Amino acid sequence: MESTNAPAKPQFSEAAKAEIDRICKQYPAERRKSAMLPVLHIAQAEFGGWVAPEVQDLVAEVLGVKPIEVYEVSTFYTMFNLKPVGKHVLEICRTGPCQLRGSDELTAELERITGAKVGEGPSADGLFTLKEVECLAACGFAPVVQVREKYYEQLDTEESVNAMLSELRNMVHRPALPWEETGLPNAVANN
């Protein structure tokens, strides 16, 4: 197919469309906007771990709201990545209880090993984006990192950190979500 400069308009997969339909039925028909956050989560999983402006426009279309109604939500909630990310986004908890059990040291170690810096773009190999987040509600198992839907806990030893990183390095596709048959290949956009 001939390529053009205009980005192709993104489309949800059939599986995602079916899941969005199921979710929208949870709210009164005239309250379809209620599905905003769940649909944004689906969009982020579908389109490589972040929500580009055109993906947000698609969400607006699907929900029947104005694009600004999506933008004001996507910029308010910290789980939505507004810039391209590496294959894996490591969300490192930095709040008090994790800090007491070594989250600052963990962040430094992850920066050293991956070469990525917190708050900046992905590592040179495209594998890792590091993001510091606030309390993940796993304080008794600190320090904690979340990657997609999985919590990696008690990352206070070299072994536990290495085990997490090698699991992620060996992952070809992200884990499939309940309504999918397999993890989507576009989650590995950088490869």
Add this chain to the structure above:
Amino acid sequence: MGRKLLTEHINVEGIDTLEVYRKHGGYRSVEKAIKTMTPDEVVEEVKKSGLRGRGGAGFPTGMKWSFLAKPEGVPRYLVCNADESEPGTFKDRQLMSKLPHLLIEGMITSSYALGANTSYIYIRGELLYVLRILEKAIAEAYAAGFLGKNILGSGYDLDLYVHPGGGAYICGEETALLESLEGKRGNPRNKPPFPAVQGLYARPTVVNNVESIAAVPVIVNDGGDEYAKIGIGRSTGTKLISACGHLNKPGIYEIELGVPVEEFIYSDEYCGGIWKGRDLKAVVAGGSSVPILPKELILKTAAGEPRLMTYESLSDGGFVTGTMLGSGGFIAMDETTCIVRNTWNFSRFYHHESCGQCSPCREGTGWLEKILHRIEHGHGTERDIDVLASVAKQIEGNTICPLGEAAAWPVSAAIRHFRDEFEWHIRHPQEATRPGVVYPGKAVLA
């Protein structure tokens, strides 16, 4: 050993399935309530139980239920607040992921009591994996006839859904949560009107914490009076405590309200003492927003009485010498902890999580963070401590929601109890910023 009303079966193999959960007495409260009680009788039992909101505010649940407006022909909602994000608190995540049917059972019985035909569990977005566990359990409950149309042949209908957040602490505030559930930014609403009158979609709504809802089945099964026999005074029943920080055995403990704090920290039944053989320095007993207390005041009240894990005992002495039970997020700090650093960390949290709606909070939390950052990094001035206290005071009471207080209290309390440590940071910046060096104690200042 104290009684475990919620978590007795938490480690039973397969307890997350309806079949095993039923074998251990699950869903009895739904049968009892729907078949033998009127909705008002269920509300009455919850009132008698003395159950207080387990999310942190400690407001009597039965009373909150009785405020629900019931205009004819208008739907009303029960919304479960599973947006657990108060630093130090991780009980609801554990409860939902291991005992999903307990929350679902509580939701059904409570929805019946309130006359709600649609109910939502609003779970923080980070816990999408727990949302999957709950949705699976909900599907089982539908298949077994505990949800859907005409539950147990009673004519009562209920649909139950789980809704994810997107990573915003403020959505734990009930009106911000409702805004979020409507697909908007989580800006808390002005009150009144309260959710009991105009909540979700401007309909009458009750918002309750996971642990409060999870306590309803046992209250209905055993009766409110039985529940109220546990605990001390107005602190009835059991409470899940999330213990973290420098403890030998951090984790979730279900305690009968009234356990002495000292026993909770040091006994092997609970936290097993402070790690690495160190001494305890301070505790934040009820989630990051409640006042920090030094060791002497968390173990004993100012009057020298043993401090107990109850709403009343922890708040004995007011904010001068006491604190709050809050959400039960119990953060212990050992003698090597830098209080300035910890206070700065919490201020950074509240600054990050302020929704930005009210100026005192939006600007004030920013100043608290900036000033604490500069003290911690060796650039503090003598005036800074008073400026901090003054900023904190100006936030309090001047915001739409309690995030303002949540941001101000930890700073005011840290200065109240650890002022000498702040002064040491300001007067000895080189010493204070050297890695591994901690404030050595009052003697040095002399």
